[in-house]
Amino acid sequence: GENVEQHPSTLSVQEGDSAVIKCTYSDSASNYFPWYKQELGKRPQLIIDIRSNVGEKKDQRIAVTLNKTAKHFSLHITETQPEDSAVYFCAASMRAGGGADGLTFGKGTHLIIQP
Amino acid sequence: NAGVTQTPKFRILKIGQSMTLQCTQDMNHNYMYWYRQDPGMGLKLIYYSVGAGITDKGEVPNGYNVSRSTTEDFPLRLELAAPSQTSVYFCASSYLPWGSTGELFFGEGSRLTVL
Numbered sequence: 409g410e411n412v413e414q415h416p417s418t419l420s421v422q423e424g425d426s427a428v429i430k431c432t433y434s435d436s437a438s439n440y441f442p443w444y445k446q447e448l449g450k451r452p453q454l455i456i457d458i459r460s461n462v463g464e465k466k467d468q469r470i471a472v473t474l475n476k477t478a479k480h481f482s483l484h485i486t487e488t489q490p491e492d493s494a495v496y497f498c499a500a501s502m503r504a505g506g507g508a509d510g511l512t513f514g515k516g517t518h519l520i521i522q523p
Numbered sequence: 524n525a526g527v528t529q530t531p532k533f534r535i536l537k538i539g540q541s542m543t544l545q546c547t548q549d550m551n552h553n554y555m556y557w558y559r560q561d562p563g564m565g566l567k568l569i570y571y572s573v574g575a576g577i578t579d580k581g582e583v584p585n586g587y588n589v590s591r592s593t594t595e596d597f598p599l600r601l602e603l604a605a606p607s608q609t610s611v612y613f614c615a616s617s618y619l620p621w622g623s624t625g626e627l628f629f630g631e632g633s634r635l636t637v638l
Binding site for chain 2: 409412414417440442444450451452454457473497502511512513514515516
């Protein structure tokens with residue numbers, strides 16, 4: 409089955425700086441890569457996703473890049489703000505929404521924004 | 524719409540006891556999932572369902588059972604609780620078919636402790 413590795417497990421950045429979280433996946437058939445944000449004690453929520461036919465996608469301060477050849481994808485957050493503090497999960501799937509296998513999640517990155 | 528609703532939010536069980544985590548969604552989603560979240564381990568898929576009357580095992584199904592008698596409801600049953608089942612459980616749903624946004628909608632989570 410799919411295996412998703414996520415790094416780093418903890419990332420501390422100064423407010424206003426950029427943050428980058430990286431993930432690798434094992435199954436070359438995976439074609440859907442979402443990122444979820446989970447604030448303390450809350451449910452995970454989708455913040456951005458990318459499909460394998462696209463190399464990059466942006467949404468305001470958030471961007472995701474995908475390198476299919478190397479089987480890795482990254483989340484980039486620019487101009488970080490205190491409300492960006494949370495745990496971020498990457499995931500991979502062969503179907504949008506998970507389909508027959510559900511999503512395989514990484515172990516998460518705890519992003520800390522220092523004032 | 525209430526989205527995905529889980530009950531209870533918190534529960535303490537003794538070893539060997541049984542219980543059911545309830546999950547209901549009002550978005551008419553075909554796909555529903557149960558994940559467990561352990562500290563530093565991400566989200567692991569327990570069971571999923573592609574529609575009423577159809578369920579299948581995920582990555583970590585041992586010790587659990589599910590049913591899907593209606594589109595709305597997807598309860599998770601623990602028959603003989605063990606300390607290893609101490610975790611936070613998330614129910615989720617998504618709309619398919621192929622080509623949809625692929626977003627998973629999560630419930631608020633159920634924190635289960637087995638002593």
